[in-house]
Amino acid sequence: MMIASDGSKPERQRMINIVDVSHHYGVRPVLSHINLSIPKGQLVAVMGPNGVGKSTLLGIVAGITSPARGYVEIGGLRRRSSENAEIQIRKQTAYLPDHPWLPESMTAREWLLAIGQLYDIESEHLMDHVNRLLDLFQLTDKGDSPIRTCSNGQKKKVAICGTLITEVPVLVLDEPFTGGLDPSAILVLTRVLRHLADNLGVTILMASQVPETVEQMAHQVIVLSGTRVAAYDTLDRLRAKTGCKGSLPEVFAELVHPQTLEHIDSYFTRPKS
Amino acid sequence: MKRPFPFHSNLVWPAPGLVGAFVVIYGLVSVYFWLIAQTAPEPARSTFDVPEAVSCCEIILGFTAALYATYRLLRFHPACNPGYSRWLKLSPWTADRPLPAGPVHLVWQDAVVVGALAAIGIWQHVNPLLPVTAFIFVYLAWFTVLLAFTRRWGSCLALGFLWPSLMLPGIAPVPPTSVLPAICVVAAMAYVIWYGYRQSLKAFPWDFIKTALRSRRSSRSALDIEVRIPSAAGTLFELGWPFFVLSPKILPPTISPRTNLALGALAGWWSFCIIKASQMDPLPEIIVLLTIVAATFRLLIYAAGAAAPFNILGRIATGRIIVPGYDKIYATPLAVVVAAMLGGIIIKRSGAWYPETESIVIAILWWVLFGGGPTLRNWALTGQFRRRAPAIVNSNRQMIKQV
Numbered sequence: 001m002m003i004a005s006d007g008s009k010p011e012r013q014r015m016i017n018i019v020d021v022s023h024h025y026g027v028r029p030v031l032s033h034i035n036l037s038i039p040k041g042q043l044v045a046v047m048g049p050n051g052v053g054k055s056t057l058l059g060i061v062a063g064i065t066s067p068a069r070g071y072v073e074i075g076g077l078r079r080r081s082s083e084n085a086e087i088q089i090r091k092q093t094a095y096l097p098d099h100p101w102l103p104e105s106m107t108a109r110e111w112l113l114a115i116g117q118l119y120d121i122e123s124e125h126l127m128d129h130v131n132r133l134l135d136l137f138q139l140t141d142k143g144d145s146p147i148r149t150c151s152n153g154q155k156k157k158v159a160i161c162g163t164l165i166t167e168v169p170v171l172v173l174d175e176p177f178t179g180g181l182d183p184s185a186i187l188v189l190t191r192v193l194r195h196l197a198d199n200l201g202v203t204i205l206m207a208s209q210v211p212e213t214v215e216q217m218a219h220q221v222i223v224l225s226g227t228r229v230a231a232y233d234t235l236d237r238l239r240a241k242t243g244c245k246g247s248l249p250e251v252f253a254e255l256v257h258p259q260t261l262e263h264i265d266s267y268f269t270r271p272k273s
Numbered sequence: 274m275k276r277p278f279p280f281h282s283n284l285v286w287p288a289p290g291l292v293g294a295f296v297v298i299y300g301l302v303s304v305y306f307w308l309i310a311q312t313a314p315e316p317a318r319s320t321f322d323v324p325e326a327v328s329c330c331e332i333i334l335g336f337t338a339a340l341y342a343t344y345r346l347l348r349f350h351p352a353c354n355p356g357y358s359r360w361l362k363l364s365p366w367t368a369d370r371p372l373p374a375g376p377v378h379l380v381w382q383d384a385v386v387v388g389a390l391a392a393i394g395i396w397q398h399v400n401p402l403l404p405v406t407a408f409i410f411v412y413l414a415w416f417t418v419l420l421a422f423t424r425r426w427g428s429c430l431a432l433g434f435l436w437p438s439l440m441l442p443g444i445a446p447v448p449p450t451s452v453l454p455a456i457c458v459v460a461a462m463a464y465v466i467w468y469g470y471r472q473s474l475k476a477f478p479w480d481f482i483k484t485a486l487r488s489r490r491s492s493r494s495a496l497d498i499e500v501r502i503p504s505a506a507g508t509l510f511e512l513g514w515p516f517f518v519l520s521p522k523i524l525p526p527t528i529s530p531r532t533n534l535a536l537g538a539l540a541g542w543w544s545f546c547i548i549k550a551s552q553m554d555p556l557p558e559i560i561v562l563l564t565i566v567a568a569t570f571r572l573l574i575y576a577a578g579a580a581a582p583f584n585i586l587g588r589i590a591t592g593r594i595i596v597p598g599y600d601k602i603y604a605t606p607l608a609v610v611v612a613a614m615l616g617g618i619i620i621k622r623s624g625a626w627y628p629e630t631e632s633i634v635i636a637i638l639w640w641v642l643f644g645g646g647p648t649l650r651n652w653a654l655t656g657q658f659r660r661r662a663p664a665i666v667n668s669n670r671q672m673i674k675q676v
Contacts, residue, residue: 023583024587025587026583062515064518064660068587083651083654086654086655090520100515101514117522
């Protein structure tokens with residue numbers, strides 16, 4: 001069953017379509033019969049307990065992993081169905097993994113220019129965009145030094161810039177807010193992603209464990225539990241569904257671990273032995 | 274009327290320093306052997322009665338002629354001099370005019386230099402044809418390389434067939450065989466080279482060479498990166514993870530069926546010439562062994578960084594023993610190994626026709642190995658696999674932990 005999204009005319013507007021995707025590592029199932037449809041211009045956050053398969057799902061959408069069963073469509077084209085379809089999909093998709101690797105000997109500016117050229121961004125516009133991105137993420141000083149001289153947080157910023165410089169209509173971001181980002185970078189990224197989705201129609205699928213940012217920016221939230229999708233809806237509807245009026249962590253706990261709050265109470269109330 | 278290729282140019286004379294160095298080295302060696310000849314218990318009549326002296330002269334003269342042939346091409350060919358090539362690109366030079374820094378083709382001054390070496394050979398009782406032959410062969414060999422460098426593939430293919438034919442009995446210039454067939458082959462090679470060279474000049478500027486010659490460290494400007502990034506597999510890794518596996522632009526190279534056909538035919542022809550020249554016995558076992566190595570190599574290239582979507586245990590547990598989207602990489606290696614075994618049996622039974630049979634089997638194995646699907650590009654884009662992050666990503670994680 002295709003899980004509904006709140007967008008109007010979802011069939012016409014859907015940008016990412018995940019159809020009956022199942023995956024397992026060895027004999028351990030990770031994802032079972034996942035069906036999701038993400039409309040264009042939506043910022044969708046994937047949440048779930050550790051090890052539930054968020055990164056696997058994003059890797060499948062991004063094209064890093066081929067699912068054991070099922071398939072993914074992006075922009076109406078099926079992933080890996082033909083050479084041309086795959087190239088077209090690659091042209092409109094950028095992926096930020098949880099542990100990106102950057103070429104240490106290149107400077108951030110060189111690397112960003114190289115990535116921009118991969119996606120056929122026009123030269124002058126590309127240089128200008130690189131400058132704006134470096135400014136935005138406070139990397140201007142480090143922009144012309146080898147990436148190896150950057151701190152972990154700065155490397156993460158460069159990796160994010162590498163994803164944004166592509167200017168593609170579909171972004172797949174695995175834990176973009178982790179990895180040592182400073183509060184200012186988190187604020188910038190939150191606003192930029194929301195702007196891309198709202199104003200430029202960019203579809204963003206993002207795994208995040210930071211409820212504050214998800215609450216602030218996501219149009220919809222996918223909650224994975226076990227190997228399946230426990231819920232896929234707007235935060236308001238999730239609240240209505242669970243009957244929980246609290247913050248996202250509480251809604252999340254209600255959906256995934258309903259006993260979480262009781263466990264906390266019992267931890268503190270249990271008599272010392 | 275302008276003569277496009279005048280056969281004289283004083284620019285090609287070797288530098289006086291080089292000539293001086295040759296004279297000094299040759300003189301010292303001659304003096305050394307003269308002293309040996311004079312101080313021997315039974316003094317020889319002349320230096321040339323000492324066999325080592327003649328051998329040494331042969332080596333020096335042959336080496337000098339080869340060096341001169343190398344100098345003639347590497348010094349004057351624009352493909353070997355990036356600075357010259359860049360300047361030439363900006364100049365009003367066109368392919369129908371002589372190269373301003375000096376000709377690459379032979380001029381009468383070359384005949385003087387090589388003739389001088391041959392004359393020294395006559396004086397020193399060395400076969401005068403030795404420096405001449407060394408010059409011609411090294412010159413042709415370097416030119417073949419340069420034609421490949423400037424991507425004149427048609428000429429390269431023709432030369433690929435002509436070169437090994439010099440080994441064939443009846444053509445190889447070995448007494449008592451007549452040298453006429455060898456001269457005919459060399460003349461054919463010279464013609465192919467001349468034609469390829471003219472075509473390569475017409476195709477100037479060779480922008481593809483710029484990317485190959487560009488050093489890693491020199492790329493610091495945006496323009497440089499533009500040229501450098503889509504160049505070679507070596508730089509692909511510099512795009513970082515995951516861009517180097519998800520790039521929409523840089524994809525694995527693919528051998529076209531036509532190229533594969535030509536290369537397979539070349540492999541078969543070279544094998545035939547070598548077997549004929551060396552009177553080698555049939556070696557089907559070696560062919561099978563090499564085929565297994567090559568098939569394994571192909572499999573490793575395809576499987577590098579691309580794991581099956583799930584492992585053996587997963588296959589057994591789910592009952593999906595064969596995963597067609599992934600297991601197709603095994604098809605061609607298996608087919609080629611089976612073909613090698615069948616070919617081995619045919620070679621064993623071919624009797625006196627074994628050189629022909631063996632070379633045909635080799636050509637067929639080549640075609641199957643490199644032409645069998647899926648192509649590397651098709652595999653990279655449509656294969657059902659799981660990309661593994663390179664080891665360097667994991668090493669980066671370790672570094673992060675240490676920090």
